[in-house]
Amino acid sequence: MQSLFLRSLRPARLGLYRLYAATPNETEGHHFKRKSTLNPLESEKEREEGRYHLPHPIWSEEDVHSVSVTHYPPKTIVDRMAYYSVQSLRYTFDVFSGFKFGERDEVKWLKRMIFLETVAGVPGMVAAMVRHLHSLRKLKRDHGWIHTLLEEAENERMHLLTCLELKKPGVVFRSAVVFSQGVFVNLFFLSYLLSPRFCHRFVGYLEEEAVKTYTKCLEDLDAGKLPMWSHMPSPLIAKTYWNLADDATMRDVIYAIRADEAHHRVVNHTLGSMHEDEKNPYSPGVRKL
Secondary structure (H helix, E strand, O other), rough: HHHHHHHHHHOOOOOOOOOOOOOOOOOOOOOOOOOOOOOEEEEEEHHHHOOOOOOOOOOHHHHHHHOOOOOOOOOOOOHHHHHHHHHHHHHHHHHHHHOOOOOOOOHHHHHHHHHHHHHHOOHHHHHHHHHHHHHHHHOOOOHHHHHHHHHHHHHHHHHHHHHHHHEOOHHHHHHHHHHHHHHHHHHHHHHHHHOOOOOOHHHHHHHHHHHHHHHHHHHHHOOOOHHHHHOOEEEEEHHHOOOOOOOHHHHHHHHHHHHHHHHHHHHHHHOOOOHHHOOOOOOOOOOOO
16 A cells, blocks of 8 residues: 555656746845746746735755754643644654655655645634634634735645645545545634634644654755655745745755745744734744744
8 A cells, every 4th residue: 555655656856947036025135036047938937827826935054954852842732632632643644655664765755745745734714714704704814824824825825836846646646645635624724713823833743743843854955865855846836935046956956845835833822822813923925933
């Protein structure tokens, strides 16, 4: 079953990549470059696509290298329920996906990233929908939570789209995604209706694990276990979204994704400690690690 799951990821599809800064975020003083030497038609296409991106953080060299593995200690019963739920899910996924066994190569990492990002893009969208409906039904303001949650959902989706530039999942993998999403969307929706605090704490712990995952990926890169990615150019969509340099590599992409996950970790733990009627402290595109 494990080998069938691995074969469901088809060979990598690589192409030319180029750069375009798609967001209005502050980038002055960053190491990213705006110059592009690639196909102008492709650049124009990505420029058009970039018009639809929500504001999101653009990370500096200092930002991406300052990320560290952290943990928010559970303080309440709700916190502990959220923490152990995440730990149980991680252990189960690591075993059934085969990630705990054998050597980790590029295919195994992509399989893990793609699947997890299809799940990670759910909470922000579902939470934003529930708060949107609450605002309409209760005839009151949302206090700025909806936009931050939608920004998070899109950010996770961009992680997925970036990985899909390298691998195209097969039928078995896609079926697993459809099933998992069907279950998770409904469970998270019901959970958010019952306890938004539990859900945000759950996502906070989920993002803690994501930071661990991408940190381990960077360690494998540094150890020479992922030779295909050592000098592989960054996908075009990643250069556009994170305003990466023309010569950016997959290492730069992993650093940017890890910084995003660290940002979500802080945001959700903060929201999980707040009352649902308090004002959201995070403005669009804010950088917080």
